[in-house]
Amino acid sequence: MSEQNDPHHGGTGHDHAPNEQDVHDSLNHIVSPVVYITVGTLLLILTATTAAVSFIDLGVFNAVVALFIACLKASIVVLFFMHVKYSSKLTKLTIFSGLFTFAVLIALTLSDYMTRAWGRW
């Protein structure tokens, strides 16, 4: 976004909407309704897609496709509805490190369970 050339909030990632009455209004980047409508429609289309795909027998790929679409939808919600695309680097780094820690916990737990009692489950 216009981080570099924003005179009021240089470098923090906050953007300035031109038609604002007051500087404090623009501390949060104001995302236009057009973005919300596009994103909302896209999410509904993805929901219809994932429901439709579940009626086709793809073997193991049913789960792969369903979870891939779920991750795609979640990313879209986080980036646009939750404004992370327009947020500060601190917020982005916080979310990334949280998700990374979560992935480590899942990976360690599963690597334990999956290597116990070989072939007995």
Place this chain on the structure above:
Amino acid sequence: MSDSTVTVTGAHAEHEHPPYQRHHFASMEQQVDTTSFAMWLFLLTEIMFFGGLFTAYLIFRNWYYPAFVEASHQLSIKEGTANTAVLIVSSFTMAMGVWCAETRRRGALVLCLCLTFILGLVFLGIKYDEYHEKYEKHHVPGLHYSLKSFTDPASDPEVHNAYPDDKPLMPDMARHTEIYFGLYFAMTGMHALHMIIGISILAFMIFRARAGAYTTGHVTFVNNFGLYWHFVDIIWIFLYPLLYLISRHA
């Protein structure tokens, strides 16, 4: 000591700040950054919390795969998909609510919050219908849990017609369907609890918004509530494929 007092007084005299800026923040920008950072930390703890349930589901589904597949065939994909759509639309109305607060549209903000509130109730209504069916079929874990649908699929004609390939399970595998429903109620129930908390906060916000509390330029509360509401939506975005979709052809 006296030096610092002078600085603080001086700062106040020469620098106007809005009434909603707390005194321990140097600027409004710092306050906004801090509150949204704190909200994200809270949401990350929530991810860890739901993540434990998701991991348990993953492990048990691997262990008792046939039981989990047949148990998930009891869920209605129509109601699950409808609920997903309802939540996405409610996330959209909430996002529009944040926009209305930021652009100081009081009437539109109240409308958006009311729509979000109603869609939240619609979600819970559909969820209630699903829970009610589980209750009637004795698929709620506990003393009255019934294995009949799984040891004798033909006794459950509605599901049997939709999934004619489902074989009767041996009793020792069939009883693990109770674990599926235990996790189903734990995950969707915890999600529903988050919805109920969100709806209660929405009711409070509708009153405050009507009084003009969020259209003065101070949008932190609406913004952070929006983050919470979208987070609850994301949890459902993962519950929906895991519970309803991935076992349809297994």
